[in-house]
Amino acid sequence: MAQKMRFRVKYLFGAAALTLLLYVVIRLIFISPSNDREWKTEHAVMPSAEFSGTLVHVKNIRNFSYRSGGEFTPAYQDRIFDLEKIESVWFVLSPFVPGWRGPAHGFLSFGFADSQFVSISVEARKEPGESYSILKGLVNTYELIYVIGDERDLVGLRAVYWDDPVYVFPIKTGKERIRALFVDMLERANKLRESPEFYNTFTSNCATNLYEHANKLNPGKWSSFSWKLILPGYADELIYEKGVLDTELTLLEARERFKVNERAKKFIDSPNFSLDIRQVNTLSRSSYRK
Incomplete structure (x- = not known):
């Protein structure tokens, strides 16, 4: 028996x-990737970019107004950016789990001389009723989307309404590389409109896609793959080790210095949200970075 x-x-x-x-x-x-599905509201509209000389017209920049983490009023904007005026790039990191930095989301924000900031976030594009799952992300459950958004939306949502820790780290690199990185990410967003791809937890997540962009522009610095890309919460360690975090602080000091949650909550309704969370209204850019 x-x-x-x-x-x-x-x-x-x-x-x-x-x-x-x-x-x-x-x-x-x-299963083939497709853009022709019903999507969650936050992923329903794909951005696009049109280039004309040094100007780029970015359409469908997400700028939702939030009442809570799950209640919002959808809104999109079109903006024109002058590539000659691009000044800075910032790595935004938001760990999911208190006490463990492994699971996290990371994205980039670009700053311009006219005080405009715009974020580009590589995300798993979800359908209604879907929630993010590490395991489902391995088996072609989600498509890939590049969300282009206002910082009050992409940073404010995480720092204020989800109350996840959010760090906005300044990156040390030349303006030509910043410009090339911005253009490369916009072109990738355009490509995904025409040729959809699947998100993958390990091989095509937020951090690995940023790595691919960075490696294309500066392969000597980013030639070796790191496990810290699979666990994006440690990506700040990686950029610190590579010497591209624009600070003279230790990593622990930098995390404390560049955490923006309290400032984001204080200035969420400010018309100068992006400047206020960086405190450039009271500190010079150089003193902020150090």
């Missing part, structure tokens, strides 16, 4: 494992 029971248990486990394997194989081989 006991032997039969063990056989049945092994059979059930084997059948379950085979079913799971078939499910994964079917999703990986036979």
Whole structure:
């Protein structure tokens, strides 16, 4: 009797494992990415960019107004940026789990001489009823989207309404590389409109896509892959080790200095939100970075 029971248990486990394997194989081989689905409101509209000389016209910049983490009024803007006026790039990092920096979201913000800031966030594009899952992200569940948004939306949502820790780190690099990075990410956003791709937890997440952009522009510095890209909460360690975090502080001091939650809550309704969270109204850019 006991032997039969063990056989049945092994059979059930084997059948379950085979079913799971078939499910994964079917999703990986036979499911194709598509932009023609019903999407969650925050991912419903894809951005685009049109280039004309040094000017770029970015359409569908997300600028939602939030009442809580799940209640908002959708809004989109079109803006024109002068690539000659691009000044700075910032790495925004927001860990998900208190006490463990592993799971996190990271994205870039670009600053211009006219005090404009715009963020580009690589995200898993979700359908209504879907929530993010590390495991589902391995089996072609989500498409990939580059969300281009106002900082009050993308930073404010995480720092104020979700109350996740948010760090806005200044990056040390030349203006030509900043410009090339901005253009490369906009071109990738355009490409995804025409040729959709799947998000993948390990191989095509927020950090690995940023790594690909950075590696394309400066392969000597970013030539080796790091496990810290799979656990993006440690990405600030990676950029610190590479010497591109624009600060003379230790990493722990930098995390404390560049955490913006309190300032974001204080200035969420300020017309100068991006400047206020960086405190450039009272500190020079150089003193902020140090």
